[in-house]
Amino acid sequence: MGLRLFIKEHISFILFELCVVLFILSLYWLDGFRNINTALYSIIISVMLLFSFLAMRYFVRRNYLNKITQLPNVMEDALQKNAKTVEYIQTEQYLHELYHVYQMEVQALYANQIRQEKFLNQWIHQMKTPISVLELLLQNDEQLDKKSVQEEVDRLKRGLDMVLVNARIEKFEEDMQVEQVQLGELVKATINDNKRLFITKHVFPVIRVEEEIIVASDSKWLKFALGQFITNAVKYTFEENKKIVISAEKNNDTVQLHIKDEGIGIPKSDLSRITKPFFTGENGRKTGESTGMGLYLANEICEKLGIKLTIESEVGKGTTVTLTF
Structure with missing residues (x-):
């Protein structure tokens, strides 16, 4: 041959x-x-x-x-x-480099597949809880507690939103539409979507965002990221009558949005890893509801939108999330 x-x-x-x-x-x-x-x-x-x-x-x-x-x-x-020969040596080198590129792409696809499967398994396991609660409520002979049903439905909706975002984030650029976003209105809409969670946890939102503050971003993706930060702030505030303060300030060419809670805070050992996929940390184990994907997806969205994300926290005093546009 x-x-x-x-x-x-x-x-x-x-x-x-x-x-x-x-x-x-x-x-x-x-x-x-x-x-x-x-x-x-x-x-x-x-x-x-x-x-x-x-x-x-x-x-x-x-x-x-x-x-x-x-x-x-x-x-x-x-x-x-x-x-x-020189020609064939160069050809071999090219083929080896091509194989290296191929291996990198295969490993990336394999890692993404593993991440998707792991997330889906955890998400299905987590969604069993509200479904089980709904089944118990329906089996109860007493009058149906609509408030409890609504709470579980809200948990299902948040879970569905997360799995949809996780499925679509790989094609983020195809779904992104940059526009002028009024930050205050977006914050209010996000809080309104989660108002039952605030009421259930007896936590009060305080909005200090001026109406004239406008940023260039994608309102749909940004709203999801804000929703993750706000719901986390509420979920990890275990004491009643605490506040979630959302404020914004404009400095020259930047706008900073702060989400500050009075919750349990994040241990220093977990702080550097909270945006990693599937990392639940010490606080996630306390609630038993975390998939470890919420902050990961929010961080990915911020990176793709060109937003700098900073998270500061102190155990027992609370956490401050800062978005810099």
Whole structure:
């Protein structure tokens, strides 16, 4: 197979060399040179030199040609270095780099698949809780507690929103639409969407965002990220009659939005890891409701929107999330 490939590769070269020899002989013939024996001797010597050159060339390239004409059984077969000429060495280097790029893409896809499967398993496990509560409420012979039903429905809705965002974030750019967003209105809408959670936890929102503060962003994605920060602030405020203060300030070319709670705070050992996927930390284990994906998705959205996210916290005093536009 290697020899056949070599001949196919050099057939044009052989024909060209033969044409050159015939051309030179025809020039001598036209100039009056008529010695046939000398002409035949020249042709034979030229052919011998040509085939000697090709034989040495084939001997140098034989291992490489045999490698590329045989299908590899394992990747290590394809990565063997058999080339000895400059051209083939460069070709091998290119193929090795191409394989490296391919491996990186495969690993990224594999990691994303594992992340999606793990998230889906945790999400399904978490969604069993509100469904079980709803089933118990329906089995109760007493009058149906609409407030309790609504709380569980809200938990299901928040879970569905999260799984939809997780599915769509890989194609974020296709779904992004930058516009002028009135920050105060967006904050109010986000709090209104979670008003039952505030009422249930007996936590009060305080909004200090001026109406004229406007930022360039995607309102839908930004609202989801804000929702994660606000719901986390409420969920991890275990004492009643506490406040969630949401304020904004404009400094030259930047706008900062602060979400400050009076909750239990985040331990320093967890603070650097809270935006990692599936990290629930000490606080997540206390509630038993965390998938470890809320802050991860919110952080991903902030990065894609060009928003700098800063989280500061002190155990027992609360947490402050700052978004810098």
